[in-house]
Amino acid sequence: MTGLPRLQVEQTLRKLLSLHLLRPIGSVDSRLVPVSPEAAVAQLITPLEAEIRSYKEAAEQIRSDLSSLLPLYFERRQLRRPREAVDILDDAPTVVSVLARMAAQCKKEVMTIQPGGGRPSHILKEAVDRDRAMLARGVRMRVLYQHTARFSFPTQQYVSTIEEIGGEVRTVGELFGRMIIFDREAAFIPAHTGKDGAVLTREPSIVETLCGVFDQLWHGADPFTEPLADDLDDTKRTILQMLIEGNKDELIARRIGVSVRTCRRHIAELLQGMGANSRFQGGYLAASTGALTPSPRQTETQK
Template sequence: MNLPLQETLRGLSYLSEAEVAVYSCVLRYQQVGMERLAASSELELSEEELGSAVGRLRQLGLLRSHSKDPALLVPVDPDLAAAALAAPIRESLQEQRRRLDQISVEFGRLRARFLEGGRRQAGSIEIISHLDEVRAALNRASNECRQEVLSSQPGGGRSPEVLQEAMSRDTALLARGVRMRTLYNHTARFNAPSQAYVAVLSGLGAEYRTVHDPFGRLIVFDRDLAFIPDEEGGLGAVIVREPSVVSYLCSVFENAWAHARPFSDAAADGLESVSKELDRTILRLLAAGCKDEAIGRRLGMSVRTTRKHVADIMDALGAVSRFQAGVLAARAGLLDQDENGPGTGEREAAR
């Protein structure tokens, strides 16, 4: 669109009465010169006003010069004039539409990637229901791990079958220079298969510690991929890739690790010392109102073993009820002897 036409279009809000009158007069004559228009009784315009109106009607294409006599003005069909005037506008609109379409197409390509990224983000939490799939996912994560594995394995001793499967996987990790740290319950120190497993892997560079009450089952690979249980007692797992969640799980592990003790079998620590430590933990859980099932689950013992320990503790204290055992233990200062024992959070386990 040329500049004069742009200026004309910007000024085109409406036709003035003078312009309409001039066009109507030329239309009546069909071809007329400026002198006759100026002398026409239909137009009461000054010479300047007439010249301005004729000039604008020419710009808008409503008047043109006669082909044989340029001094004569000839009217043009308004439809034709409008079509000629609108043509560059339509062309400009079509160009704008093309640009809009191009923006939609180009940004649409990015939109597809954005949605794909959103799907990956939604996939940062993945639930695996079957044990075989969990094992396959763990093996894949182990094969891809290059720096570090953090693991919390509550529940006391692990079965020989599980330890055998973990042995080959963990040996391969250590051979690649991957650092491995694992937390167990204190009760794992009484378990012969666990003792043998820890002895072998410790010789290869793995690190093991035990705590009164691990926070839960957890495995983290390279601090960017975590496995947690799908539900209490379930055989599945939840795979977590969301960075802030994985970072939080690592901080929970590090806090527990800082308060844990190096793994050693019960005999090496002294059976009496280990037993007293275990009894103090049970006392704390009893005082918090935990049931036998909750105590056993948190300390990695069977319910039967837990009940035996509770009975022995009550007998030693001369208590006739669990509540009385907690009161007597508190009076004797037995609940204050280990600052690293379970704290106020134990009430959650009573549920």
């Protein structure tokens, strides 16, 4: 006797049986024996995992089937509505697929802007094969990084490889955002909805404007492999300007393409160099002493 009400005992038994923690000894004997929780988990979870795998496989198949229609969709859309040729690519797999197709079809030129510091090594390894194939077809390749990318070893390796086979890479102090342009006909820019998405536009006026922005930045940029005499000065000049404007360290770090920690080190060095005891005093001294006067390279770029 358990001392528990019969109804409660029956409910408990049903619950344990449903969880596969009890099982009958045989088909005739009504006695029950306990089952290892590990074995019970296997009995309950295995069918669910198989069902999940089936759903994932079905989802991947649907994605693959529909992605195969993207080239036809974009081709017909361009012919049908050339003045409204703007598409939102919502997720990373779609962006990667469309980028790979555009790279394979590129015939004349590709222009790329990559803001921030160095890029992850696994992304650069994937890019090398794609870029090598374009360069082998005679495609002109120009890439813009920020100056801080010069200190990234994976980026240095990538640039060395690409420049050996005809690619051109330069750096500037600031960049406004990521962008890739193929044959001056189609441009990818980030989607505001999230970091994984992108916007693909073929609208001639938009693409021409973006090409103009790239060409202007390229004219004022420095070759990646050449030393910069005033690289640090330009970086600190940007920091000073943004400090005076009241920007936070996080925004300044994003603008110049470094970590917040590195940005704060630059700020400390700046204040120490000016003999300032506070950021407010540093801003006043910078404005009063003409520290924000453009460098010769910046002045030449603005002409």
